[in-house]
Amino acid sequence: MRLVRAGTRNLFTILQTLGVTPASKRLLSQNADLKRTALYDFHLSQGAKMVPFAGWEMPVQYKSGISEEHLHVREHVGIFDVSHMLQTRVVGKDRKAFMESMVVTDIEGLKDNQGTLTVFTNDQGGILDDLIINNTDKDFLYVVSNAGCADTDLAHMKANEAKFQESGKDVKLSVIDTSLVAVQGPGMVSVLQPGLDFDLKTLPFMTTTEGKVFGVEGCRITRCGYTGEDGVEISVPHSGAEKVLTSLLSSSQDSVKMIGLGARDSLRLEAGLCLYGNDIDATTTPIEGNLTWLVSKSRRPKLDFPGAQIIVDQIKNKPSKRRVGFVSSGAPIRGHAKIFSEDGSELIGETTSGCPSPSLKMNVSMGYVKTPFSKNGTKVKIEVRKKMIDAEVSKMPFVPSKYYILK
Amino acid sequence: MAASLARTALLPTYRCLSRINVSPARFMSFSRCLEARWFTKEHEWVNIEGQKGTVGISNYAQEKLGEIVYVEMPEVGATVESDDVVGCLESVKAASDVMSPCGGTVSEINEELKSDPSLINSSPLDKGWLYKLDLAEDVKTDELMDAEAYDEFCQNH
Numbered sequence: 001m002r003l004v005r006a007g008t009r010n011l012f013t014i015l016q017t018l019g020v021t022p023a024s025k026r027l028l029s030q031n032a033d034l035k036r037t038a039l040y041d042f043h044l045s046q047g048a049k050m051v052p053f054a055g056w057e058m059p060v061q062y063k064s065g066i067s068e069e070h071l072h073v074r075e076h077v078g079i080f081d082v083s084h085m086l087q088t089r090v091v092g093k094d095r096k097a098f099m100e101s102m103v104v105t106d107i108e109g110l111k112d113n114q115g116t117l118t119v120f121t122n123d124q125g126g127i128l129d130d131l132i133i134n135n136t137d138k139d140f141l142y143v144v145s146n147a148g149c150a151d152t153d154l155a156h157m158k159a160n161e162a163k164f165q166e167s168g169k170d171v172k173l174s175v176i177d178t179s180l181v182a183v184q185g186p187g188m189v190s191v192l193q194p195g196l197d198f199d200l201k202t203l204p205f206m207t208t209t210e211g212k213v214f215g216v217e218g219c220r221i222t223r224c225g226y227t228g229e230d231g232v233e234i235s236v237p238h239s240g241a242e243k244v245l246t247s248l249l250s251s252s253q254d255s256v257k258m259i260g261l262g263a264r265d266s267l268r269l270e271a272g273l274c275l276y277g278n279d280i281d282a283t284t285t286p287i288e289g290n291l292t293w294l295v296s297k298s299r300r301p302k303l304d305f306p307g308a309q310i311i312v313d314q315i316k317n318k319p320s321k322r323r324v325g326f327v328s329s330g331a332p333i334r335g336h337a338k339i340f341s342e343d344g345s346e347l348i349g350e351t352t353s354g355c356p357s358p359s360l361k362m363n364v365s366m367g368y369v370k371t372p373f374s375k376n377g378t379k380v381k382i383e384v385r386k387k388m389i390d391a392e393v394s395k396m397p398f399v400p401s402k403y404y405i406l407k
Numbered sequence: 408m409a410a411s412l413a414r415t416a417l418l419p420t421y422r423c424l425s426r427i428n429v430s431p432a433r434f435m436s437f438s439r440c441l442e443a444r445w446f447t448k449e450h451e452w453v454n455i456e457g458q459k460g461t462v463g464i465s466n467y468a469q470e471k472l473g474e475i476v477y478v479e480m481p482e483v484g485a486t487v488e489s490d491d492v493v494g495c496l497e498s499v500k501a502a503s504d505v506m507s508p509c510g511g512t513v514s515e516i517n518e519e520l521k522s523d524p525s526l527i528n529s530s531p532l533d534k535g536w537l538y539k540l541d542l543a544e545d546v547k548t549d550e551l552m553d554a555e556a557y558d559e560f561c562q563n564h
Contacts, residue, residue: 060500061473065473065474066473066474066498066499066500067473067474067476067498067499068474070499262473262499262500263499265500266499266500330477331477331479331495331497332476332477332497332502334502355499355500356476356477356497356498356499358499385479385495
């Protein structure tokens, strides 16, 4: 057996990808440069299969496997170690203008403790990374961006920081060195509330607060996630991370399990959320990526963010391609599959990611198509192993989101 | 291969081979001695009974792939060579090619897998078989491992 997506790789390589490298091999030099989170030993004690991911050794799955972990998050509560993500603190009175100079979203207008998803763009309007910026009431911005882009994000922000400081502006950024764990699923409130010193009802989706979690001081709790479920991400001092996890895992309120990167990917796909490097990258604009809503109305006329002219033109005149979702049955569709018009005569795009959906028992995928083919319900053909699979453009999220939004 | 032959020389299926004392290649002409299950380094197995071979994947492979949700198999009547990609197994995370352990003509596929691919997970060596072959005349098993050698292979890789 061998991995189809990579052509020449056999099952042995897949098994390694899935984290089946025996303990003895882990000691070899190939992994010597990989970083480990503070929860590394805890993951091993929970039966995690560790794999290299974005320069880190991370759990891809635990004992029960990807499908079961996936469904557990949809029905109960799952915990993800996302300490590999880049957490940054931005201080100074010009901190909002500083972030706005790199992203497409209104940051000045964020209320206290409110956060937003946004994207760093380049001068061509391409996306450098997606990130979340929280406007804390403690005079700093709390920024979380992708592990895979950590080095380039930091270099990008540092270069901009130097420019701002040279022009006499007041801004300073620093990396936050804490663990970051996501607690996701319909039972999140029931298992987390008993350990908090504040009421989760006061923390709607995309807001943040400081707090004590199961006795651990100095945590930051943000109502967000990457699964489509109600959930939080908790930034917790390394020394207290394991205590928070063991407290949650032993909850009598609901079943809580550790969840690996494998299920994280299938959960975010069902939720229609982009994976940077697959579904969006430096060659796609936020408009092509179906993220127009990130480009705040107040920012559009000012044209004061990288690639603004191209991005605003695309809002007015439609881009030539758009990211859409697909549902299909039969052979699962993954990334890099060619998309054709319904009669098979015209190549109209390529998929960027996809998987069999554990919740829906059908296949979900996303990809870019020429704009005339981007309407929901459009029938297309997608090529898998030289066979044409019937697929249909579908609205996303594929599985309805359950964020805690105050009416 | 010589090493694994030596290690397994006490097994009955090998004993007749070693007595015959021919080249290390084990040919189908000795099929009477070779009614056994063999494994590939790619984690498929073939169960050889006379001129018939039944193919599946190992317990180790199914465990690592996770719940299999889709199976693609060769057409009945197709002629395949050993190491040909003849099908595909898909779990939530990965798509894996199935490579034929032996050459021959596909005589039957496991229709039950179409409605219940998870049979591969629940019964990889029995109900989860993939397809059957009328084996080619010159089928060799010298590149394949018996159960014991395969277990050792899995331990060390």
